[in-house]
Amino acid sequence: MKKTLKRRALAGTVLLMALLLTLSLAACTDGAQTGSPSGDEGGAAGGGQQTARDDEAFALWKTASETNQTASSLSFTMGFDMSLEESASGEGLTMNMSGPVQIAHASDPTQMQMSMDLRVSSMGQDLTMQAWYRDGYYYFDTMGMQFKQQMSGDEALSQNKAELLFFAEDAIREQSVTEREDGGQELSFVLDGTQMTELVDEALASSLQNLDVDPSSLAIEVQDVVVTARLDANGALLECIYAFTATLASEGVEMALDYRTVLTDISYDEVTINFPDGLDSYAEAPTS
Secondary structure, three states: OHHHHHHHHHHHHHHHHHHHHHHHHHHHOOOOOOOOOOOOOOOOOOOEEEOOOHHHHHHHHHHHHHHHHHOOOEEEEEEEEEEEEEOOOOOEEEEEEEEEEEEEOOOOOOOOEEEEEEEEEEOOEEEEEEEEEEOOEEEEEEOOEEEEEEOOHHHHHHHHOOHHHOOOHHHEEEEEEEEEOOOOEEEEEEEOHHHHHHHHHHHHHHHHHHHOOOHHHEEEEEOOEEEEEEEOOOOOEEEEEEEEEEEEEEOOEEEEEEEEEEEEEEEOOOOOOOOOOOHHHOEEOOOO
């Protein structure tokens, strides 16, 4: 059963990655669709009151996201929680991942450097996943394996500069702004699950081509996606929480997915990446 569940968990994770990729691409979509405030979603820490400026939430978010994308240096702590439960049996698994991410010289992809030090917990196992990037190579040290993979700076940046910060304005069903006592704001968005599901369906075929998985054997129905963000008094992003639930169907088995990513301690201060010795001795893996 555990082996089957692991296989289904992999299928679910593949679908999840397709969803996140699609959401990042959706940032380029035109149009606007806003609704009423989302009430108590993402209540602001530090106190505050919901204002009548709810239609400004996306504009504040867009400005904060652009700062994130154009920053020369970026550091944050990433937390990832996912649970997958088989609807019929109630059996399932959870996956938790957390740790710091640092990116230096991000404004120049040819000089970009990156480090990631994550702790992963799944099915009773605790693993360390470390990665570094410099001089056109991604280096990985995980589960006793050390390998490197050639990758351009542009491609590495696209994978690591917090792509969860993107979504299209026309995906918003509800949005709100809460003024904080410290002069900042807390933003809350509810993204339309139906639209997200449609985007995933469109992305599945191309996303799964190289994984030898038949897209028709996998299906996902995403519920509304909730995004909350905390900004400082200058409009810079301090924290972001991105969560949704979904129903997955694979091999005739229905599963419930619960997903949450938290980005905290976001900073744009200059960082220095410390690389371990011996990276050049890592075995080279083929470029996927």
